[in-house]
Amino acid sequence: MRNSAVAATLASLALLSIPGTALAHAKLMSSTPSANSVVPGANARSINLVFNERVIAATVKVDLVMTAMPGTRDHPPMKVAFSSMMGKDGKSIMLMPRRALAPGTYQVTWSAAGADTHRMGSQFVFTVR
């Protein structure tokens, strides 16, 4: 009985992974701060990413990098440390920078896999004024 349940599960997973089926891939639907926005530091104490589907928590990778700072030429990319928390629905992740973000431009790069295990990703920038 148990084996047939496993077989049925595997069969349905196999159906899900047939190439060419119109399954959604993990895609960023929105973020706070939003892409290309300029926000006061108080609005960037946490950064929330919302995906179109559940992502597998163990596959989620996110980088937060400061790419520019007012008055600094040729600012080298500086990684920003943060802790993170997946949303209860599995479709969002919240980044909490360990320190308040200084004025400057930040790039968020994420990748993650949804149900079909294909890793997708993208990046966006926002600016803290």
Ligand SMILES: [Cu+2]
């Ligand atoms: Cu896929």
